Amino acid sequence: MTVVLGANRYGKAETRVVRVTRDGDVHHLKDCNVSVALSGDMAEVHLTGDNSAVLPTDTQKNTVYAFAREHGIGQIEDFALLLARHFTASQPAIHHARVAIEEYSWERQGPHSFTRSATEIRTCVVHHDQDGTTSVVSGLRDLVLLNTTGSEFHGFARDRYTTLQPATDRVLATAVTAGWRHLPAGTGAYDYGKSYDDVRRCLLEAFAGTHSLSLQQTLYAMGARVLTACEEICEIRLALPNKHHFLVDLTPFGLDNDNEVYFAADRPYGLIEGTVRHDHAPDPGPAWD
Structure with missing residues (x-):
């Protein structure tokens, strides 16, 4: 050997x-x-x-x-x-x-x-x-977002270990980690600051404006919004932890809870990751490493 x-x-x-x-x-x-x-x-x-x-x-x-x-x-x-x-x-x-x-x-x-x-x-x-040869990936980490409604999760696969109940109105919260790959810059000056502001705005708008049936759907909507609005970006990778908010059972105290009082759990949490890219995006090489 x-x-x-x-x-x-x-x-x-x-x-x-x-x-x-x-x-x-x-x-x-x-x-x-x-x-x-x-x-x-x-x-x-x-x-x-x-x-x-x-x-x-x-x-x-x-x-x-x-x-x-x-x-x-x-x-x-x-x-x-x-x-x-x-x-x-x-x-x-x-x-x-x-x-x-x-x-x-x-x-x-x-x-x-x-x-x-x-x-x-x-x-x-x-x-x-x-x-x-140069590659540039810009990004952000720990962008905390939350929608108090406009999120559902139902129709999922079930087996003998499934206890989760379907939800038609839930809190959706996450802490976004994102990285986006720039197309090779031309000979002129490249404004990374404006690009960052544009991408961040797109992420916020898509999260707030998407009626979510799953966090995966929201991830794709966020990535698609960035690629549609920002021509200089060819690919974006997103990691969205699902910051679970569970309704507190107040019936022992003779109280109802109509989606008003939650327990914010820190772990374990679902972690949704995905890449959205242009179909003609160049080979990233080592860009993401």
């Missing part, structure tokens, strides 16, 4: 960087978590311990901080592309760079005062090869 080295990569994970831009008395804040993973001609470091092709992960961390100072942090996709292109261009042994960024949002309360916004996190994953 022959043992060989398989796919591998290495990098510095979760470099937390906060960038304050001072515009006179008005300050602007960017709060990000940056993860870098590099791959390429790395066989010798694994097989013999030869580190000559290894750019230290500490250097990768320092690059994130230096680039934040030198270039600022605008849209996180642009910052990720800047880093990925740097690593593949500056190191001959690095053939591929993956840069993933999480952005934590803050709401302005004054010229230099902020409050952390809710739970939602903006995300992106950028892959870039030495040959110039």
